[in-house]
Amino acid sequence: ADWMYETLAQTYALDPENQQFLREANPWALRGIVERLTEAADRGLWAEPDPDTVQALQQAYLDAEGDLEDRG
Numbered sequence: 001a002d003w004m005y006e007t008l009a010q011t012y013a014l015d016p017e018n019q020q021f022l023r024e025a026n027p028w029a030l031r032g033i034v035e036r037l038t039e040a041a042d043r044g045l046w047a048e049p050d051p052d053t054v055q056a057l058q059q060a061y062l063d064a065e066g067d068l069e070d071r072g
Contacts, residue, residue: 010053
């Protein structure tokens with residue numbers, strides 16, 4: 001159900017405190033979470049995602065990619 005995807009996105013990927021923790025502790029995990037949520041939206045599993053949530057996930061992905069490149 002869409003509410004599950006929205007809750008996962010807001011709790012794990014977009015909550016500022018959790019996102020910061022993941023960016024510092026395991027940016028690969030954050031990137032993986034965001035990738036899977038985005039894929040669910042792209043494949044129609046997350047039928048009607050909020051456009052603002054999708055945009056925020058895209059930004060979180062870019063930020064995580066930047067973190068990984070900086071570590072590399």
